[in-house]
Amino acid sequence: MRLVFAGTPDVAVPSLEALAASGHEVVGVITRPDAPAGRGRRLTASPVAAKAVELGLPVLKPAHPRDEDFQRQLRDLAPDVCPVVAYGALLPQSALDIPARGWVNLHFSLLPRWRGAAPVQRAIMAGDAETGTTCFRIVRALDAGPVYEVESVPMPDETAGELLARLAVSGARQLVRVMDAIEGGAEPVPQAEEGVTVAAKLTSDDARVDFARTAAEVRNHIMGCSPDPGAWCELDGTRLKLYRASVAEGVSAAPGELVVTKRQVFAGTADGAVELLEVQAPGKRRMAAVDWARGGVSGVLS
Structure with missing residues (x-):
């Protein structure tokens, strides 16, 4: 299939690498615009953009995915599917309608638990006994789309950063499996609405420790x-x-x-x-x- 990958941070790079090495054709990459970084606050390309250039893939950096020029470029690439890992921007319906078989997100939780921006952090903080990854078709509602595959693992004794790095690698393999399955005609199943929790982004205030807890x-x-x-x-x-x-x-x-x-x-x-x-x-x-x-x-x- 023809794929256009969307992602931005380091955690998305293993998926881009795995898809580029698969039997599918990655015809383009979407990522967030260059942003200030480092002490000098120089404009710097995202980790996904840097990897795409290394792989010789065309890169699209729309200010917002609703931009008409971006959507025209995406239509010209004619993707069958747009796999997504931590892209970082909300997708309007006009963009969701472009790929023939939709946008498929790799999410780092066992949906419907921990929909939202910080699923790994929230799962550890809540003391969950297990965690994992879910591949689902993106819809307008937050992380609520129908599911292709869920992969669970026991919660390890790791920090959020360590666990996320590990799930990024195993999730990359899962995303390739799901692309293979979609090519073979697989359809997602509706996501459960029972047990929904929301993983809001953590703020500095959220991170303060309360030693009066257990x-x-x-x-x-x-x-x-x-x-x-x-x-x-x-x-x-x-x-x-x-x-x-x-x-x-x-x-x-x-x-x-x-x-x-x-x-x-x-x-x-x-x-x-x-x-x-x-x-x-x-x-x-x-x-x-x-x-x-x-x-x-x-x-x-x-």
């Missing part, structure tokens, strides 16, 4: 917010970022109370403590919590 909840919050936006708390009025933690066994402390030993750093919670494993103080690099604590830290995290 140890499991605090651990999940820290791991789900890592690396972006980064869970945080305050110590003596100074912000401390927390990137990795685990539930501690046999340690008891008041909520937020720091307990520092020679080899470990703990913070109290409502029902015990978490071990802090990786942190970042203002103006410092990310480091092991024990290295941060060697300077002599004490007090209550809030």
Whole structure:
């Protein structure tokens, strides 16, 4: 089939690579416009755009997919399907109608659970026992289209960034399977409307840690917010970022109370403590919590 791929960040690159290496013909790539990046804030192409250039594929960078010039270019490419991974812009019906067999999205959750922008982060923060990926046909409603395939895995002991990178690779293989199935005549099945949850984008305020919650909840919050936006708390009025933690066994402390030993750093919670494993103080690099604590830290995290 003729494919036009749509995606923007690093997490979409494995799918572009897999589709380009498949038996399908990728005839174009859609991505977000160049954006300021780095200390100099220079306009920089998206990771998907850079990979498309490397692969010798034409790249479309519409300011918005409703733009008439973009839609004309897309019609000229005559795609059978537009596979999508984290493109980052809402698609109007006029664009959805162009490919003969629609737009098919790879989403990093077990739909209908965690529709929205931050499914991996929200699944970890909620303490879900499993996660995975879903390929579905895009409709106007948010992540509500009919489903081609769902692939689930047990929730690993990983940060959101680590899990997303792993799902990006396995999801790329799934997306190729779904393209093969569509070529063979497969049709999606309606998505369940029971059990819908929404994974709203995380803000810095959302990432603040509440040590009055249970140890499991605090651990999940820290791991789900890592690396972006980064869970945080305050110590003596100074912000401390927390990137990795685990539930501690046999340690008891008041909520937020720091307990520092020679080899470990703990913070109290409502029902015990978490071990802090990786942190970042203002103006410092990310480091092991024990290295941060060697300077002599004490007090209550809030």
